[in-house]
Amino acid sequence: MKVILIEKAQWEAGVEKARDSYRLFGPVSQGPFHQFRPLAAGQLPDLDYSNTRMSAKELVYPQSEKMFDYTLDKSQPDHHLLKEPQKDYSPRAVLGIRPCDADAFGLVQRNFDTPDYKDPYWIRAREAITLVGYACSAPCSTCFCTSAGSGPFSESGLDVLLVADGDNFLARVITERGEKFMAAAGWDAAAGDDADARIEALRAEAESRIASHIETDNLRSQDTLSLHGAAFWEEVSFACINCGTCTYLCPTCWCFDIQDENRGKQGMRIRNWDSCMFPLFTLHGSGHNPRGKKVQRVRQRFMHKLKYYVDKYEDGIQCVGCGRCVQHCPVNIDIRRVCELMNSYGPSQDACAVAS
Numbered sequence: 001m002k003v004i005l006i007e008k009a010q011w012e013a014g015v016e017k018a019r020d021s022y023r024l025f026g027p028v029s030q031g032p033f034h035q036f037r038p039l040a041a042g043q044l045p046d047l048d049y050s051n052t053r054m055s056a057k058e059l060v061y062p063q064s065e066k067m068f069d070y071t072l073d074k075s076q077p078d079h080h081l082l083k084e085p086q087k088d089y090s091p092r093a094v095l096g097i098r099p100c101d102a103d104a105f106g107l108v109q110r111n112f113d114t115p116d117y118k119d120p121y122w123i124r125a126r127e128a129i130t131l132v133g134y135a136c137s138a139p140c141s142t143c144f145c146t147s148a149g150s151g152p153f154s155e156s157g158l159d160v161l162l163v164a165d166g167d168n169f170l171a172r173v174i175t176e177r178g179e180k181f182m183a184a185a186g187w188d189a190a191a192g193d194d195a196d197a198r199i200e201a202l203r204a205e206a207e208s209r210i211a212s213h214i215e216t217d218n219l220r221s222q223d224t225l226s227l228h229g230a231a232f233w234e235e236v237s238f239a240c241i242n243c244g245t246c247t248y249l250c251p252t253c254w255c256f257d258i259q260d261e262n263r264g265k266q267g268m269r270i271r272n273w274d275s276c277m278f279p280l281f282t283l284h285g286s287g288h289n290p291r292g293k294k295v296q297r298v299r300q301r302f303m304h305k306l307k308y309y310v311d312k313y314e315d316g317i318q319c320v321g322c323g324r325c326v327q328h329c330p331v332n333i334d335i336r337r338v339c340e341l342m343n344s345y346g347p348s349q350d351a352c353a354v355a356s
């Protein structure tokens with residue numbers, strides 16, 4: 001893969017040039033956090049950050065998205081017809097996304113783009129986006145990406161990987177989409193022959209700074225029903241207040257709800273993020289709720305990410321180890337600990353717990 005050298009002094013000029021061909025998004029500082037926002041003319045992404053509070057998923061899959069407009073006014077010829085609103089799927093580029101967030105798009109794609117079912121909104125938005133990643137050289141204490149199938153220099157999902165190296169960025173161009181972006185920005189100076197070795201050295205350094213790890217090797221062989229019935233779920237879920245924070249800021253959570261909202265005779269059908277942590281999420285029209293208890297909802301979240309997904313796709317967990325849910329859960333429920341409980345589980349542990 002080609003590596004381009006970008007002098008940091010040339011960064012701003014290239015970003016402005018790319019603006020002629022792309023709508024630009026990037027991390028910007030908002031109070032104590034960084035968030036992805038559209039970059040106004042002259043505005044650069046703020047790369048002095050660890051990670052954003054909300055993940056990048058909202059750039060492809062907005063928290064609230066209009067699917068259709070309709071009218072109930074029978075005097076109109078198109079009454080009761082669902083009409084798709086015009087949307088802007090022109091090329092856009094995200095500058096400075098962390099590799100874990102880019103990786104997450106691949107996991108989420110499995111839900112929105114399958115051989116049997118294709119979600120047009122997600123697919124069109126994903127196809128319109130170019131991801132220019134920023135390698136992570138100072139991981140947080142809550143990051144565990146390297147044991148979750150990702151990493152601070154992971155290239156999965158990215159079109160370009162930027163690596164800070166003194167006064168320069170080394171830009172590894174990964175895809176054709178990445179090539180187009182680099183051309184649009186006017187960055188074309190080939191880095192020296194040692195660029196790849198330099199990136200690999202920086203990668204090893206960054207990976208060695210990740211202090212947090214999880215073990216996932218036994219998850220697949222665990223018996224699903226035994227794990228489902230484990231005694232530890234009561235203790236794990238005890239403090240949860242079902243706020244939904246963990247699911248809303250997770251880059252790999254994809255659940256949604258569809259609602260019709262009417263004002264007078266005009267209406268729209270919208271899709272909103274939802275959360276398996278909310279009691280209403282599974283409430284049936286009959287009044288029955290298969291996950292009416294908190295323990296059932298907390299168990300569902302972890303069983304989905306760490307067991308059902310693992311069994312279905314056979315290539316890892318539904319988590320990229322970004323650590324957001326660990327950082328922001330108001331009652332300190334920690335997926336790393338839950339993973340350890342699940343990975344090391346043996347039904348005999350419950351027997352001992354009961355006996356003691």
Ligand code: SF4
Nearest residue numbers: 240241243244246329
């Ligand atoms: S963030 Fe914590 S308290 Fe809130 S729903 Fe998730 S696990 Fe429960």
Ligand code: SF4
Nearest residue numbers: 250319320322323325
């Ligand atoms: S489960 Fe937590 S650590 Fe894993 S991707 Fe989601 S927010 Fe990040």
